[in-house]
Amino acid sequence: MSRGVAPSSSPARGVWWRAALAAEGRKARASRTLQGTGLLLAVGVAVLSATTLAAVRSGRADLTAKLGLTDAVADWSTMLSGATQVTAAASVLAAGVALSWTVGRELAEGTVAGLFALPVGRGTTVAAKLVVHLVWATLTALAVAGLVLLAGLVLGLGLPDAAATGALLRIAALVVLSALVVQPVAWAATLGRGLLPGIAVTVGVLVVAQVCALAGVGTWVPFVAPAAWALEAGPAGPLATVPVAALVFAAATVRSWQRLELVA
Structure with missing residues (x-):
């Protein structure tokens, strides 16, 4: 087994x-997995939030009761409440799948071996992957908020007021925060050398978040804080735990890539 060529210590590190x-950006732009995952999330949230509004307008008491919207009226508040509920879970799943692919694909396919001969350090490579994932999440967040806005306009809700605009911004922020929440996925994909370990951890994050939320202890848990903040429009203080946890797992991922060895 070999650790490969050590990265240069010259000032060319910036280069x-x-x-x-640039390399990871090109991979992301060419990836149908990332494109499809982002599109499915954006379209899915818009369609389901529009369905929520339609259920309220139709007077279907059984549906509105299941959605927790028994006394709701067909307005922006109702539609965005549904959109936020869907985004809270769906964005974690989408971000986890996207990150698992971004980090785990080369490990699963064995093409990671080519990185050992490059002057670019493997830690630098995976750090670039994590940055590109956040860029993907930001673009996806804009798409989600934009399609929900478009759906509301098409359904005749008119331009959103200040409260609705704030809710739209929280939905967009929730997608980006979800990308930070799933950073353990990158570490799992690295240790497990593939996509499936990362996807398994994504499901685990969702389960832990649900259990903590039901137990009423989730406010300061990084996996729960974004959804609790977005759904309840609560204080933003607990969100500080999210980037801290993300940095810890990102550092663990970078360290694991630096110590990566070829398996004979």
């Missing part, structure tokens, strides 16, 4: 960092 970002 290698830009090269890594």
Whole structure:
């Protein structure tokens, strides 16, 4: 087994960092997995939120009761409440799948071996992957908020007021925060050398979040804080735990890639 060529310690590190970002950016732009995952999330949230509004307008008491919207009226507040509920879970799943692919694909396919001969360090490469994943999440967040806005306009709700605009911004922020929440997925995909371990951890994050929320202890748990903040429009203080936890797992992932060895 071999640890490969050590990265250069020269001032050219900035050049290698830009090269890594450019390479990972090209991979992301060419990836149908990332494109499809982002599109499914954006379209799915818009369609389901529109369905929520339609259920309220139709007077279907059975449906509105299941959605917790018994006394709701067909307005922006109702539609965005449904959109936020869907986004809270769906964005974690989408971000986890996307991150598992971004980090685990090369490990699963064995093409990671080619990285050992490059002057760009493997830690730099995976750090670039994590940055590209956040860029993907930001673009997806804009798509989600934009399609929900478009759906509301098409359904005749008119331009959103200040409260509705704030809710739309929280939905967009929730998608980006979900990308931070699933950082353990990158570490799992690295240790498990593939996509499935990362996807399994994504499901685990969702389960832990649900259990903590039901137990009423989730406010300061990083996996729960974003959804609790978005759904309840509560204080933003607990969100501080999210980037801290994300940095810890991102550092663990980078360290694991630096210590990565070829398996004979």
